Amino acid sequence: MSAATTVEDVYLTIEESARLLGVPCSPEKIRPVLTAYGEGLADAGMVLSVATGANPPEDLDYTITVPATGPDPYAVALSEGFVTKPDHPVAGLLPDLRARVPVSEYFIDGGIVSGFSKIYAHFPGDTLPVAQLADLPSMPPSVAGNADLFARHHMHDVAMVGINYRSRAVNLYFAQLPSAFRTAHNIRSLNRALGLPEPQGPSLRFAQRSFRCYVTLGWESPRIEKICYAPAPVRDWDPSALPVLLDPRIEKFVRDTRCTYPGPPFVIAALKWSASGQHLNLGPYLRLSPLLRDLLHEVTGEKV
Template identity: 65%
Template sequence: MSHTAVVEDVYSAIEDSARLAGVPCSREGIVPILTAYGDTLADAGIVLSVSTNEHPVSELDYTITVPTHGPDPYTTAVEHGFVTRTDHPAAALLPDIQQQVPVSEYFIDGGVVSGFSKIYAHFPFTPLTVEQLAAVESMPRAVAENAGLFARHHLHQAAMIGIDYRRRTVNLYFAQLPEQFGTAENILSLQRELGLPRPDGELLEFARKSFRVYVTLGWDSAQVKRICYAPAPVRGWDPAALPVPVEPETEKFVRGARRTYGGDPIVIAACKWTPEGAYLNLGPYTRVSPLMRTLLRNLTGQEV
């Protein structure tokens, strides 16, 4: 399949899913991004996601893998005007991480309405400790300032970071969580220290099943702006088993989003907490990258 054909195929999948979710979709905001990264799209993993805190849904996010053997994703974003060149530390963070650890794959993230937003560096086989992350020159000081909190709650090492260039925030994705993390006592204590509402019942049980946990930090303060609990992706899903209600259009999107593999959809559900409360982000995989196939096989024991 030619470069142009691959771009059109991916755009078509995004457009169809946006229609299912009831979100307006325009070629002008999406195709230039797909074209810029088009040389790697043929084997890219793609996740499309919506949030349950919007009624009706106003945004469809897309996350696309970018292999490490291609052009640097940040350089591509700057050259094509998706990210503005700046002296802010956010601009130096991805190169600094590349100096610290061998990255297995990158991701780019955007919304069909809002446009390009994030770049992720994924290093699942060589996670970085909080101490190593805090020592990175361009990392927000909030990492070091919260090191004690992370340690008390068994958040020791991260397998991925995400850099939001628009909001100038960083996500740290903690992995290899020990059993102590998933106790009710630990989750409740963590929420309390973060000044977030107390999770009860199904919300608490959902958090206890976390495969990864990520926090959102910025350069402007030591505050942890948000925390997200994410169990491992599942094959198929049951909306009734989720800890918050799912609207009919969201269920229609998750079940009907285009995918290139057979069987039930592979869905990742993440519960995000802010001072206002909790909501879910639901993302069916449209396509699965080679690395994610390996990780999912190890998690579920099933071939994709």
């Protein structure tokens, strides 16, 4: 399959999913991104996700893997005009990571309404401690400033860094979470330390199943802006096990989105807290990269 054919097939799948959700889909916002990264698209992993709460949903996010052996994804985003190079440390963070971190693959992230927003560096086989990441010249000082908080709450190994060029923020994805992280006491204490409501009931039980946890930090404030708890992806997802009620359109989107692998979709769900409240992100994997297949085999025991 040619790169152009793959781009068109992926775009049509996104368009179909947007129609299920009632989210407006503009080809001029999506096709240029798919085309720019199209050479690796045939073997790429891809997930669609939507935030619960808005009725109807306001946007549909897509996340696509980009091979580490290909062009610098930030250089591509700059050359295509998806981002502009600011006079700000955010511009230097991916180059700093590329020079010092053994990246396995990258991800690009955007919304079909809001446009291109993030690049992630993923290094699950070579997780790094917070102190090593804090030493990167372009990393926000808030990472080092919260190192003790992370350590107290059993958050040690970072497997991925996300860079949001639109909001000038960084996500640290903590992996290999020990059982001590998932205790009710630890999760409540962590949210309380961030000045956020303590999880209760179904939300607490959901957070206790975390496979990864990520935090959002910026350069302008020492505070952690957001925390997210994400259990491992599941194949046979159960809407009743989620800590929020789903709009029927979201449930239909998850069930009916067209995937390129056999069987029911693998589904991710992530529960987030920020100053704006609690919400859930939910969505299916459309495509599986070789690394994603390995990770899913590791966490689910199923070969795909």
